[in-house]
Amino acid sequence: MEKEQIKSLSGQLGCPEVYKDFNSRISMLSGDTTRISVTGNINTGKSSLINALADTKLEVSFLPTGKTNRVVAKEKASDSSAVESESEWLRSQQLELWEFPIKEMENSLNSFGLHYVHTDLCVFLTNAQSVLTRDEMSHLDFLEQVGIPTLVVLTKADFLEESSLAEVCSYAKNIIARRKYKSIMLLGDMKGVPVFLLADSVKNAVNAILRNNDVKKKSRMALRRLFEACAITQLFESCTKRMQEIDDKVKKVEDLAIEKENNLSDSLMDWGLLQNKLNERRKETSDKISDSLEKKRTDVIRQLTHSVEMSNDVKLFWEKELPYKLEDIMRNNSQTSMHTINTDVVNTINWLNGEIRRTFHTGLSTLQPISCTIDSTSMPNSPNPELADNKNMRIVARVGTAATVIAAATMLAPLGIGGVVMAVSMMAGVGAEFFMNKKQGEAKQKVIELIPNVVDQAQNKLLVDVSDNLYNVYSELVRNLQSFQQQWREEAEKELQNENSVALFNCKKEKEKWEGLMVEINSLSEEILNNK
Numbered sequence: 001m002e003k004e005q006i007k008s009l010s011g012q013l014g015c016p017e018v019y020k021d022f023n024s025r026i027s028m029l030s031g032d033t034t035r036i037s038v039t040g041n042i043n044t045g046k047s048s049l050i051n052a053l054a055d056t057k058l059e060v061s062f063l064p065t066g067k068t069n070r071v072v073a074k075e076k077a078s079d080s081s082a083v084e085s086e087s088e089w090l091r092s093q094q095l096e097l098w099e100f101p102i103k104e105m106e107n108s109l110n111s112f113g114l115h116y117v118h119t120d121l122c123v124f125l126t127n128a129q130s131v132l133t134r135d136e137m138s139h140l141d142f143l144e145q146v147g148i149p150t151l152v153v154l155t156k157a158d159f160l161e162e163s164s165l166a167e168v169c170s171y172a173k174n175i176i177a178r179r180k181y182k183s184i185m186l187l188g189d190m191k192g193v194p195v196f197l198l199a200d201s202v203k204n205a206v207n208a209i210l211r212n213n214d215v216k217k218k219s220r221m222a223l224r225r226l227f228e229a230c231a232i233t234q235l236f237e238s239c240t241k242r243m244q245e246i247d248d249k250v251k252k253v254e255d256l257a258i259e260k261e262n263n264l265s266d267s268l269m270d271w272g273l274l275q276n277k278l279n280e281r282r283k284e285t286s287d288k289i290s291d292s293l294e295k296k297r298t299d300v301i302r303q304l305t306h307s308v309e310m311s312n313d314v315k316l317f318w319e320k321e322l323p324y325k326l327e328d329i330m331r332n333n334s335q336t337s338m339h340t341i342n343t344d345v346v347n348t349i350n351w352l353n354g355e356i357r358r359t360f361h362t363g364l365s366t367l368q369p370i371s372c373t374i375d376s377t378s379m380p381n382s383p384n385p386e387l388a389d390n391k392n393m394r395i396v397a398r399v400g401t402a403a404t405v406i407a408a409a410t411m412l413a414p415l416g417i418g419g420v421v422m423a424v425s426m427m428a429g430v431g432a433e434f435f436m437n438k439k440q441g442e443a444k445q446k447v448i449e450l451i452p453n454v455v456d457q458a459q460n461k462l463l464v465d466v467s468d469n470l471y472n473v474y475s476e477l478v479r480n481l482q483s484f485q486q487q488w489r490e491e492a493e494k495e496l497q498n499e500n501s502v503a504l505f506n507c508k509k510e511k512e513k514w515e516g517l518m519v520e521i522n523s524l525s526e527e528i529l530n531n532k
Contacts (some may be wrong), residue, residue, distance in 0.1 A: 005524050006231050013046045015238045020229040026118045029220040033072070035118050036206065037098045039139070040125030045155040045195035046099050049125065051200035054097055056087040062365055069099040077420065089203060093210065102139060109232040112142040113223060119190060120219040121209060122150040123202060124184075125195070128157045128168050132175055140184055147222045150184040152176070153202060155195040165192050199416050225528055232525050233469050239518050246511040264489070270359050274352070275478055279511045281351075282474040285344040286467055289337045293459045300329055304451050315435035315445045322447075330462050337466045345473055352481070 003023070010019035038046045047058040047069070054071045073091040074084045080095075090096065100116050116122070122143055126132055130138070131154060142151045152174065155163050169190050176186055186449060187198070187205055209215060311317040435443055 002228050002524060002528065006228070006235070008521060009517060009524075010231075013235060013242065015234070015240045018231055018234045018238070022227055025114065025117055025227045026224055029223055032092045033096045034216045035076075035098055035211065036123060037100045037116065037119040037121075038099045039116075039119075039129065040103060040155070041102050041133075041136070044125040044127050046101070046125060048194070048196045049123070049153075049155075049199065049202065050099055052196035053089055053203065054087040056083055056085050058083065058099070058179055061465065065100075068101075069097075069193050071097040071099075072335045075369055093207070094414060105490055107138060109142065109145070109226060109235075110455075112139065113146070113226045113230065116143070116146075116148065117223060119148055119223075120216045121206065121287060121444060122148055123206070124150050124152045124153060125155050126172075128160055129152040131168050140181070141179075144179070144181045144183050146219075147183050148211060148219045149215055151187055151202065151205050152184060153187045153195070153208065154197060155198075156188055157192045158190060158194050162192060165267065182210075211489070226530050231523075234530065235521050236525075238517070239521060240513055241516070242514045243511060246360050246514065250504065250507045253500060253507065257273070257496065257500045264492055264496070267360065268485075271379070271461055272483070274355060274359075275297065275481060276353070277355075277480065278474055281344070282470060285341060286470055289340055289466055289470075290463055291462060292336065292340070293333060296333065297455060297459065301452050301456050303329075303457065305448050308447050308451065310443055311444070312402050314440060314447055318435075318447055322454070324368045326458050330458050333459070334466070336463070338469075341470055341473065343467070345477075346472075348477070352477070356484070364491055477495050 003026070005018045006022055010016050038050055040046050047060045050056060050071055051058050051060075051071065056071055058069055066200075068080065069083060069089070070084045071085050073094075073096070074086060099117075100115065103272055123139065124136075124143070135227075140150065140152070152172065153166065154165075157168075160168065169186070172186050176184055185205075187201060191198075258378065304322065304325065307321070308314065308317060311321070400520075438446070
């Protein structure tokens with residue numbers, strides 16, 4: 001049951017290697033023979049003892065070989081890596097011997113468990129000249145904790161004096177007694193002889209352990225529980241990591257939401273810059289029209305001066321022909337100015353749309369198009385509207401497939417040029433009496449002197465009218481821009497809120513999943529502890 005649960009949890013947590021390692025380890029716990037590991041540091045006589053126990057000829061080396069020897073009874077040999085033995089003891093007791101050198105390893109149950117996975121009973125060799133070192137005690141502590149029966153054998157005793165050997169044996173017994181070991185015992189009747197001469201004593205002690213305990217079953221069950229605990233620990237760590245990742249993700253979502261809100265607030269400055277740039281473009285258009293009129297001023301004055309000089313009746317010219325000619329000139333200038341406005345406003349709208357897309361990453365397809373209407377006259381949509389209609393002085397801007405009508409200005413009618421001439425006449429004292437009292441030449445000269453003033457007054461009036469219309473157009477653009485900004489902000493805030501809610505909801509659901517798996521892991525851990 002635990003095996004299937006570990007497999008399922010490993011898959012759900014995305015760490016199949018946990019189950020793979022666990023399954024590989026418990027598969028090593030199978031087999032009919034009882035496995036005895038002969039364990040010890042280098043040069044403690046492991047190979048010599050195995051040769052004496054199993055009547056084999058393993059190579060004896062005083063250097064670390066890193067090699068693990070396995071000795072089995074000839075009838076039980078199943079692979080070429082095992083050393084076959086004619087030993088009746090191995091055959092009759094269904095034993096196999098494993099030679100394990102003590103290695104430097106991580107001080108963890110997982111590492112020790114993997115090292116002793118082939119151990120049902122341990123014969124632990126320690127050099128009497130440096131008995132039970134710290135590393136050796138770590139191994140004995142593990143063997144005791146798991147419950148693997150262990151026989152401690154003092155080797156190299158033949159190098160000690162009898163009195164010294166007695167002290168060493170007493171020291172080893174005291175350590176084992178002080179630690180209150182239950183699964184670990186010291187080989188009794190120690191003698192100052194080479195280790196291979198202790199073979200019979202080791203056999204007798206091993207046989208006694210085997211008679212009094214179901215060694216194979218208990219040791220393998222203990223190792224299985226250990227490997228289950230190690231797997232559950234790995235699953236716990238993996239699940240904890242997943243939950244921490246979700247907590248980190250939630251923190252990132254919250255931080256990102258704050259960052260986006262700050263960016264949203266900062267974007268108000270960008271909208272303000274756009275509005276400032278609109279005002280700058282309006283001024284540029286106004287200056288362009290003013291410069292254009294100024295350039296035409298000399299020609300207008302020369303044209304009208306020539307008309308005065310060619311006139312036969314200067315009074316009639318001043319009162320009738322001059323207003324008509326000047327109004328016709330100003331009308332043409334008005335149309336030119338309106339065309340300039342038309343072109344600049346269309347360019348401004350295209351520029352504004354591009355700036356909005358580039359700066360705010362949105363397009364007009366999702367929001368209302370920017371447009372403005374000055375007069376109430378509507379212009380019907382058509383498949384291919386003209387860019388500018390000089391007759392009605394409207395601008396038609398294409399946005400996608402829809403036509404947006406933008407009225408730039410109305411005709412400057414009446415232009416009031418007659419009023420301009422009359423005002424100049426009054427200020428200059430040029431009236432009927434003036435023309436009656438003056439000779440034709442003198443009257444012409446006076447009129448010619450007044451022509452620049454008349455032209456300036458007419459152009460100023462035209463420029464004021466044009467500027468008013470231009471201001472109205474750009475004011476409408478600004479109002480639409482502000483409305484667009486408000487709509488964009490509301491939608492951006494709504495989108496940000498929805499995005500944040502969805503992200504947090506997904507995090508919550510994912511964490512609930514890991515929390516559910518953690519409950520299963522804890523439940524499985526309790527089952528293993530209760531069955532220990």
